[in-house]
Amino acid sequence: xxxxxxxxxxxxxxxxxxxxxxxxxxxxxxxxxxxxxxxxxxxxxxxxxxxxxxxxxxxxxxxxxxxxxxxxxxxxxxxxxxxxxxxxxxxxxxxxxxxxxxxxxxxxxxxxxxxxxxxxxxxxxxxxxxxxxxxxxxxxxxxxxxxxxxxxxxxxxxxxxxxxxxxxxxxxxxxxxxxxxxxxxxxxxxxxxxxxxxxxxxxxxxxxxxxxxxxxxxxxxxxxxxxxxxxxxxxxxxxxxxxxxxxxxxx
Amino acid sequence: xxxxxxxxxxxxxxxxxxxxxxxxxxxxxxxxxxxxxxxxxxxxxxxxxxxxxxxxxxxxxxxxxxxxxxxxxxxxxxxxxxxxxxxxxxxxxxxxxxxxxxxxxxxxxxxxxxxxxxxxxxxxxxxxxxxxxxxxxxxxxxxxxxxxxxxxxxxxxxxxxxxxxxxxxxxxxxxxxxxxxxxxxxxxxxxxxxxxxxxxxxxxxxxxxxxxxxxxxxxxxxxxxxxxxxxxxxxxxxxxxxxxxxxxxxx
DNA sequence: TTCCCTCATTGACCATGATCAATCGCTTCT
DNA sequence: AGAAGCGATTGATCATGGTCAATGAGGGAA
Numbered sequence: 383x384x385x386x387x388x389x390x391x392x393x394x395x396x397x398x399x400x401x402x403x404x405x406x407x408x409x410x411x412x413x414x415x416x417x418x419x420x421x422x423x424x425x426x427x428x429x430x431x432x433x434x435x436x437x438x439x440x441x442x443x444x445x446x447x448x449x450x451x452x453x454x455x456x457x458x459x460x461x462x463x464x465x466x467x468x469x470x471x472x473x474x475x476x477x478x479x480x481x482x483x484x485x486x487x488x489x490x491x492x493x494x495x496x497x498x499x500x501x502x503x504x505x506x507x508x509x510x511x512x513x514x515x516x517x518x519x520x521x522x523x524x525x526x527x528x529x530x531x532x533x534x535x536x537x538x539x540x541x542x543x544x545x546x547x548x549x550x551x552x553x554x555x556x557x558x559x560x561x562x563x564x565x566x567x568x569x570x571x572x573x574x575x576x577x578x579x580x581x582x583x584x585x586x587x588x589x590x591x592x593x594x595x596x597x598x599x600x601x602x603x604x605x606x607x608x609x610x611x612x613x614x615x616x617x618x619x620x621x622x623x624x625x626x627x628x629x630x631x632x633x
Numbered sequence: 634x635x636x637x638x639x640x641x642x643x644x645x646x647x648x649x650x651x652x653x654x655x656x657x658x659x660x661x662x663x664x665x666x667x668x669x670x671x672x673x674x675x676x677x678x679x680x681x682x683x684x685x686x687x688x689x690x691x692x693x694x695x696x697x698x699x700x701x702x703x704x705x706x707x708x709x710x711x712x713x714x715x716x717x718x719x720x721x722x723x724x725x726x727x728x729x730x731x732x733x734x735x736x737x738x739x740x741x742x743x744x745x746x747x748x749x750x751x752x753x754x755x756x757x758x759x760x761x762x763x764x765x766x767x768x769x770x771x772x773x774x775x776x777x778x779x780x781x782x783x784x785x786x787x788x789x790x791x792x793x794x795x796x797x798x799x800x801x802x803x804x805x806x807x808x809x810x811x812x813x814x815x816x817x818x819x820x821x822x823x824x825x826x827x828x829x830x831x832x833x834x835x836x837x838x839x840x841x842x843x844x845x846x847x848x849x850x851x852x853x854x855x856x857x858x859x860x861x862x863x864x865x866x867x868x869x870x871x872x873x874x875x876x877x878x879x880x881x882x883x884x
Numbered sequence: 885t886t887c888c889c890t891c892a893t894t895g896a897c898c899a900t901g902a903t904c905a906a907t908c909g910c911t912t913c914t
Numbered sequence: 915a916g917a918a919g920c921g922a923t924t925g926a927t928c929a930t931g932g933t934c935a936a937t938g939a940g941g942g943a944a
Contacts, residue, residue: 455783458877463786465779476772483776513764520771521727525734527778528716532706534785535714535835584786589931591893608892626709840901842923
């Protein structure tokens with residue numbers, strides 16, 4: 383009587399979820415997952431599409447399954463600063479709050495695994511493993527925010543660009559697994575436009591462009607095209623980023 | 634047989650703790666408080682004294698009972714950026730981590746209510762009310778960090794100073810209770826030196842000084858002395874801060 | 885193919901805030 | 915009282931990155 387599962391339905395099962403081991407549900411038991419599974423739903427967004435606007439009431443929250451999302455704040459005269467750049471497995475939305483103080487926009491095609499806020503809060507209250515993981519993730523984000531503050535407040539334009547590339551390199555290395563510190567050169571795929579980078583780094587698009595050129599002329603990067611960057615010597619890049627960088631990519 | 638409690642011992646009882654209603658123990662029951670009380674201890678620091686250094690192993694964490702603490706990051710060539718400014722009831726230290734990626738320094742005389750990290754983690758695991766409050770506090774800090782990022786990345790020197798004063802005004806108003814938005818003018822006591830402000834705002838000390846002078850000449854503030862600022866018209870200050878500022882001080 | 889649109893690059897010039905340096909005012913120590 | 919020390923202010927000059935403007939390069943759509 384029951385129809386076979388369609389392909390996209392199979393993909394939606396938590397057991398085969400690509401972020402099962404890193405998302406907010408990482409520590410959840412089978413039972414807990416089953417409970418989450420019963421109340422979750424998915425939503426997709428196109429590049430450029432707004433997910434929520436600052437101040438707006440938000441009735442859902444959840445995990446970024448796939449794609450890149452930017453969080454940004456805009457001043458009344460139009461100046462804009464990115465305040466978060468979210469990748470797969472990152473958590474979007476704020477429990478215990480009904481609005482959000484920034485715009486969230488899909489940068490690539492995005493897929494979200496969502497819960498209604500009230501329901502999620504209820505589950506969270508009764509499920510310490512979720513709360514623990516969420517706390518852990520927020521602590522990590524706070525660390526990242528603090529590195530970002532150092533970048534925004536004290537680094538030069540060139541260091542900002544180099545630092546951004548190191549951040550992307552780190553993510554890439556993590557995804558590709560393996561320590562990846564030394565040895566073979568990296569090829570990075572930049573997930574965002576020059577404009578978004580400018581918003582991320584507190585620069586203008588022109589300065590971003592100029593500093594890419596400068597790093598290229600210095601031999602620190604090679605631009606295959608505007609979105610693909612080869613890094614012949616990661617140490618040189620980390621040096622240009624002003625990192626006390628001793629260690630490898632990970633950790 | 635038992636000696637009467639000395640004054641400072643009475644002060645150390647959680648029931649009369651000045652931050653009992655805002656700290657990490659806010660939601661804790663009598664029983665839970667008793668448990669925390671049995672493992673807590675206090676430590677005091679002088680202004681300028683280092684509490685922990687970046688990268689150092691930290692075996693304790695806890696609440697700031699009294700005073701002001703700065704968290705800051707320093708680059709190898711000496712450039713410094715403050716990444717946190719903590720007041721009474723804020724939580725210091727990172728559960729589940731054995732070191733901290735910034736220096737923590739006492740700015741005023743400081744009193745900490747501490748726990749050994751392992752012990753605290755154990756209690757936390759068994760006490761959802763603590764974990765919940767901690768999550769809440771981290772979410773608030775993340776919000777503050779994001780506002781700070783906008784300030785660092787996009788605001789002018791003048792806006793940075795004005796924004797800082799608004800932040801202090803907000804804290805002062807909260808402490809003095811009452812909405813405090815309109816009506817009587819504010820007198821602010823700046824908790825930090827010009828140098829610390831420069832580190833906070835991503836400026837040099839000279840620029841901080843010049844912008845204080847500029848705001849004074851514009852009639853937006855009155856300097857009773859270098860550490861005391863009167864604000865005749867809060868709206869004018871919020872305007873100078875580039876806030877979309879409609880609402881009052883609180884919220 | 886041509887047009888158009890978006891994203892990126894480059895150039896010329898300018899303004900904001902940094903740097904270097906002198907001075908001031910207040911507190912503390914002798 | 916005088917000297918030393920520290921935080922703060924002010925001035926003169928410079929450099930980094932922003933602004934305004936033109937051009938280039940790639941990717942659909944007709």
